[in-house]
Amino acid sequence: MSKRKKYINSCEISELITIQLCEIKQKILIEGKSKNLPVIIMLHGGPGSPIPFSIGCRGLFPEWTDKVIMVYWDQLGCGINNYQLDDSFHIENFIQMTCELIHYIKQRFPKNKLYLFGLSWGSILALNSALRVPEKLDGAFVYGQVLNNLFFNEEVAHSFDDAPPKIRQMVKKILEMGTDCAYEVLDKNLKMLYKLLHKYTNGYFNKNVERAPIGKIVFGLLTSPDYSLKDFKAVMKNGYANNTTLWKELLNINLTPLLAELKIKYLILQGETDIITSTTNALKAAQECNNENVSLKVVKNSGHMPSAEAMNACFRMLSQFIA
Numbered sequence: 001m002s003k004r005k006k007y008i009n010s011c012e013i014s015e016l017i018t019i020q021l022c023e024i025k026q027k028i029l030i031e032g033k034s035k036n037l038p039v040i041i042m043l044h045g046g047p048g049s050p051i052p053f054s055i056g057c058r059g060l061f062p063e064w065t066d067k068v069i070m071v072y073w074d075q076l077g078c079g080i081n082n083y084q085l086d087d088s089f090h091i092e093n094f095i096q097m098t099c100e101l102i103h104y105i106k107q108r109f110p111k112n113k114l115y116l117f118g119l120s121w122g123s124i125l126a127l128n129s130a131l132r133v134p135e136k137l138d139g140a141f142v143y144g145q146v147l148n149n150l151f152f153n154e155e156v157a158h159s160f161d162d163a164p165p166k167i168r169q170m171v172k173k174i175l176e177m178g179t180d181c182a183y184e185v186l187d188k189n190l191k192m193l194y195k196l197l198h199k200y201t202n203g204y205f206n207k208n209v210e211r212a213p214i215g216k217i218v219f220g221l222l223t224s225p226d227y228s229l230k231d232f233k234a235v236m237k238n239g240y241a242n243n244t245t246l247w248k249e250l251l252n253i254n255l256t257p258l259l260a261e262l263k264i265k266y267l268i269l270q271g272e273t274d275i276i277t278s279t280t281n282a283l284k285a286a287q288e289c290n291n292e293n294v295s296l297k298v299v300k301n302s303g304h305m306p307s308a309e310a311m312n313a314c315f316r317m318l319s320q321f322i323a
Helices: 002-010 091-108 121-132 154-158 165-177 183-200 214-222 229-233 245-251 256-261 279-288 308-322
Strands: 013-021 024-032 039-043 069-073 114-119 139-143 266-271 294-299
Touching: 013 091, 024 091, 039 091, 039 121, 069 091, 091 114, 091 121, 091 245, 114 121, 114 308, 121 139, 121 256, 121 266, 139 308, 154 165, 165 183, 183 245, 256 279, 266 279, 266 308, 279 294, 294 308
Parallel strands: 039 069, 039 114, 114 139, 139 266, 266 294
Antiparallel strands: 013 024, 024 069
């Protein structure tokens, strides 16, 4: 703790502030060793899962904040910005909030280069925002690009070819039911599919390599100078629980045509064994969009959730990207 506190005090900027995004007060954390560094807005995954990068991470990633100013935002409905999301909240609301956050940060740091870093769900916000406010950004960088056909596709089905017959039948039934069933059934099916993918495939986590140090991050959130116990609990159990619109939209989304429209540098990192945001699909989309601004790199031995090496790869490639 003393080492973390000492590092925080050594930063030229390390502050928690409250701003309005879509007329709702929300907190963001801005931290960097120097005020002159490039700025990166972190867009976490989920929806509603602010790990590894959240407001509870003040002083937790000096390897990043020595090189860039990090903007941490617990997206509305989770963490320190926990909020009950009813079905009036759609993906569009979060894209608008992201664009407003970009405008605020650009006003605050008009001379600094500004980038987006999106993880999984956050890649939806990054891609759409990059198209809407390209004049504010110098580039965007994502891990696990969401494009289309999440979960309900042939690649997921074939990943269970070597599983026991009972499991194959269970997966087949879930995939045949698709996304048009009642939300309660869909939610149950997704949770089951997640468990099966985790146990029988390398789609989520690649079991052959070391995982990212989630335990260290969780402990960091527990001892955060900004998080209360209530905020910590809202990292996992939060205001997304009763929203049925976001997942319905997410499972039926198709962002592939948007890649061709990007006017800023856009780097996609994909885990080699990722079948959730399919790496095979992403490679094809990146090649066929015929846009020199779009590039894609495959991270060896990593699934949809980045391994320890994938986290290091993200940091290395990010450093190259902003250089």
